[in-house]
Amino acid sequence: MADGQAHTPNLAHHFDSMDQQRESSSLGMWLFLAQEVMFFGGLFVAYGVYRFKYQEAFAVASNHLSVAWGAFNTVVLICSSLTMALAVRAAQLGDKKRIIRYLVATILLASLFLGVKGIEYTEKYHDQLVPGPTFQYEPDFDQYAVPVTAETAHPNFAGHVHLFYSFYFVMTGMHALHMVIGIGLMIWLIVKAQRDRFSREYYAPVEMTGLYWHFVDIVWIFLFPLVYLVWRH
Amino acid sequence: MSEHGQPHIAPLKTYLNVFAALMALTVLTVGVAYFDLGAMNILVAVTIACIKAYIVILYFMHVKYSARIIWLTAAAGFIWFVLMFALTLADYATRGWLPFPEAW
Incomplete structure (x- = not known):
């Protein structure tokens, strides 16, 4: 190389230095994440518009979700973000054993999250709240904490509850799909780590997967209060 | 860095x-x-x-x-989201504020 720097096998030829290579992959990942923000953002905006339009029905529908499960999953996901951050830190320190250990912990926490999501989806299935032809919802206005009565309710109240659950399943479903992809990436990282592919100089895949995982965490940080915690007082 | x-x-x-x-x-x-x-x-x-x-x-x-350009990219994602959200909600929230002119 022109500057006389020792050539590391992990430095691709089109980069001047490891620094430049690292910054480039970070930038690429952040551009991808900005695009992901717009993807989930579109869903959040649509949800926001309808929640604003059909406030009572959305509040009633949200009250059918379990805050306990939602809060539990929030804690699980934050724990998984911590273990992921520690996996990246272990990679920075070149500690192969800890990389694998923290990645396994992250996968276990992610699986726990998905398991709870499975329980929640099953409950909704039994309550016939899954959108589609089997959706069945009879409003019971005496029961709601939300100030809505048979007289004041929109004639299509049940339809708006249906709409809420369409948003619920699409948004949490897309989030869950991102988690499944994340688990796949972590398994790939463990295999790579086992084969000694990472070093103190080169651990970009661990770091980029970390960024992705924290992004998935952030999506849930917004999903939980906005979807579960509507009109709980 | x-x-x-x-x-x-x-x-x-x-x-x-x-x-x-x-x-x-x-x-x-x-x-x-x-x-x-x-x-x-x-x-x-x-x-x-x-x-x-x-x-x-x-x-x-x-x-x-991280480098400034990472700051910029992260902020850009946020700003474009806020723009999308604010403009869309401004539209929906203000519909019906003014009477629809009948003569049209």
Whole structure:
């Protein structure tokens, strides 16, 4: 190389230095994440518009979700973000054993999250709240904490509850799909780590997967209060 | 990148502090949801979520120690989202504010 720097096998030829290579992959990942923000953002905006339009029905529908499960999953996901951050830190320190250990912990926490999501989806299935032809919802206005009565309710109240659950399943479903992809990436990282592919100089895949995982965490940080915690007082 | 060759490695304590803050804010967001704050409920919920996202981005995602261009890209994602949200809601929220001219 022109500057006389020792050539590391992990430095691709089109980069001047490891620094430049690292910054480039970070930038690429952040551009991808900005695009992901717009993807989930579109869903959040649509949800926001309808929640604003059909406030009572959305509040009633949200009250059918379990805050306990939602809060539990929030804690699980934050724990998984911590273990992921520690996996990246272990990679920075070149500690192969800890990389694998923290990645396994992250996968276990992610699986726990998905398991709870499975329980929640099953409950909704039994309550016939899954959108589609089997959706069945009879409003019971005496029961709601939300100030809505048979007289004041929109004639299509049940339809708006249906709409809420369409948003619920699409948004949490897309989030869950991102988690499944994340688990796949972590398994790939463990295999790579086992084969000694990472070093103190080169651990970009661990770091980029970390960024992705924290992004998935952030999506849930917004999903939980906005979807579960509507009109709980 | 702060130093040449190796990026900044945050101490373990930083990660544990961020984790503790995220947990505390989660408890807060659940607790506050059970108080009737009127229209403020949603504002408080979104504010807490934004603070949580901000510290995740800053510390877990290392933006605090990253190059300016990473700052810029992260901020761009946020700004374009706010634009999309604000303009869309401004449209829906103000529909029906003015009477529809009948002569048209």
